[in-house]
Amino acid sequence: MGRYVIRRLLQMVPVFIGTTFLIFVMVYAIGDPIAAMFGDRTPDPATAAAIRESLHLNDPLWSQYLQYMAGIFQGDFGTSFNGTPVVELMGNAFPNTIQLTLVAFAIELVVGLTLGVIAGLRRGRLVDTGVLIFTLLVISIPTFVTGYVLQYFIGVKLGWAAPAVSIDVTLDQLLLPGIVLAGVSLAYVSRLTRTSIAENLRSDYIRTATAKGLPRRRVVTVHLMRNSLIPVVTFLGTDIGGLMAGAVVTERIFNIQGVGYQLYQGILRQNSPTVVGFVTILVVVFLAANLLVDLLYAVLDPRIRYA
Amino acid sequence: MTTISKPADVPAQRDQGKSSGTLLEVRDLHVEFHTRDGVVKAVNGVNYSVSAGETLAVLGESGSGKSVTAQAIMGILDMPPAKIPQGEILFRGQDMLKMSGEQRRKIRGAKIAMIFQDALSSLNPVLSVGYQLGEMFRVHQGLSKKAAKAKSVELMDRVKIPAASKRVDDYPHQFSGGMRQRIMIAMALALEPDLIIADEPTTALDVTVQAQVMDLLADLQREFNMGLILITHDLGVVADVADKIAVMYAGRIVEHAPVHELYKNPAHPYTRGLLDSIPRLDQKGQELYAIKGLPPNLLNTPPGCAFNPRCPKAQDVCRTEVPPLHTVADGRGSACHFWEETING
């Protein structure tokens, strides 16, 4: 187990460096941060040069990257072009997004697993077909369409939920955005669970468990679930990053001042430190979630633990 | 003594069996599978019985219905697609097919246990063997986790797994094939059932290990005076351990007999073919006999006797009429129109 964890951590290092460098290159090398700072105005060459110097933009790219990463490890994500430290922006934005993501994740987990388990156990029956059609529709309708439609009908027409989220985010306001954000992932979780349950249900060890005279409930909860959930856990882990990225769309629809909002503003204003900082954090979250999944995997499946 | 198999039209003798220790009696069992391609009739009127301490070997190729019959007895067929339109499965005189699901569950594992062919896939990969063994005691006897574990170690000792107390927390993939099959046997033995159904218990094992596992099974059967239904396609395994044999072909019993009589003098051409295709030392150098053709096909089973296209003795009547199970001798039957000629050579 210990060796497995260490191997995973070591594998993550080059991936972390590669991914952050890739983003760094995209923003700093391909884009022009100085031009972005001044927007449509043409900057005075002397001023531009001075700014370049102060931001180390004349150093080679790898040196800039190293300086940036060194800063990150000291908790310094640089300063946004309008003078606010990026860390401060993060402090305001992340709590909102994390709450939204958690709400969405909880919905995805509970609803997705329930639907998947029911459909998997009743494969080929009416419930199963219902779940399949429902998930097919949810996957097919893009999030921003569902977002506006639900906001319009549930939020505005019926008034069942808040159509927009106020500055002081409360949990009940996040319910509707959470559903919208969870939608597609929820559908994937149900389908994956369904497939996995249905496949494992036919396995030899389930036949053995039945032949042992175990009650059906025990066969399902003890023997079937644990095996069937292994692939689902993998998906759930990798999906945390996906949810946080998807928050960009949801936050825009429901006007939530979170990571997506800041990222979007940063992109519109070409505020490179903000963009790189936020994306870096998201990537770290994504990688951490993947690592967590690998560890969970080992906990769930002894064949990996003792490999 | 009980007869193992008789035609559905002679019910008179049956009740004698019950009183003389018959554990299990299958009567005119039919099983069909409702698939997209149509109804597959996998078992077509099987009759057999087992008493305490007795070993019945059920012999047949894959698709002959021998495993399906066993699963019907255990009550682990998936229904649907499987369906039992006809027949009775009497356990100690009571028809299990008429019992409630809960009644049947309590019999499974506790009174009738099953050993499967592939222990690796038949054991849950993510639970320790100790847990899986202990589950029997916890569910059926309500023992605590700790007591169940102690019992598991005892069981593993009993099936001669070395260092049982150390290995009780190991997972199935950490054991060798033979050891895993011993764990399957331990699991079946856990509650000292009356009857064990072993479905090809040694097929997946190395030959040397096969003999050890078979010996262990036979010893334990004697010790607990259990009934044993041994399902196999391997005639070599059968000779040493079985008391009587039922040969299945295309969902029917084509011949049943006490083991020595069947070996000495088969009364069905299919049985004869099976016996002739066993390599023998005294026939070294000669070409080995093989039954020609393939097992009957789902979409195209021959009319009449299902074996007729492969049968060296087939006549016109075999292609039109299904042979009934003729009584050859006491406790002996053959479903062949020409059983007399077959038995005489």
Place this chain on the structure above:
Amino acid sequence: MPDTETSVHTQAPVDAADVVSVELKTDKPRSLWGDAWRDLRRNPIFYISAVLILFLVVISLWPSLLTSTSPYACDITKSKQGPAAGHPFGFNTQGCDVYARTVYGARASVVVGVCTTLLAAVFGCLMGGLAGFFGGWWDSILSRVGDIFFGIPILLGGIVFLSVIKGGSIFTVVLLMAILGWPQIARIARGSVITAKQQDYVQAARALGASTSRMLLRHITPNALAPVIVVATIALGTYVSLEATLSFLGVGLKPPTVSWGIDISTAATDVRNAPHMLLYPAGALSITVLAFIMLGDAVRDALDPKLR
């Protein structure tokens, strides 16, 4: 003892023709692909999605078949008006015909979806195949490179990259999505190549001295391809959805390209008083994604015998 000649057949009259083995179903040997094709032809979902996709491809090639109105012929005086004669879907904010724009919008979605999938699949198969086939260092390095790209969610990477290069052409959107999308295919391809490589008949071919290229072409590719096709078909649907999302966020396709994502974005602000402007492009987009995902589902069901 009953005599064979005179015995009365009293057994239950079971028609022997129905006594069949469960394992053997037909006489003919069947291949994975033949089987899959037979299965597909029985699946109504396959026909529905195939007809839809055919229809989408036709109208993206010749949109004028369905409408004679230009998507650019706008009359600002008709802004946000509902359906009228010759304009069944009404008008959008700029007074353009929503029907024409919905029809013309198919092209961007189909082209982006198909091109991205092809690009990602070809590159992904190549990388995954090499990693799986050669193993060792190849595998370590290629898998890590894949992880790097996989570490950036496509939507996030798309937002960052496309906003920086101020892109907006179909080419840049396709390229970006393929660059971030290939690892998904590569992982599948790697896994199935490794599985195929371990098959006994492939080992046998190797033992008989088959050349590397022959092994890859004759033995491994045909068997490793099935899961890739399944994943790629489903991915196609998600790429279409992603393009629309990027365009909706204002970083994907840009006018004058007609894209459902752009139209939905501009219609969104007026969803309360003129929902038709949003509903039609949104419906068209959803049906398109649905068609591809249904096709992927049908293909998977056909190619994955485990779940039959």
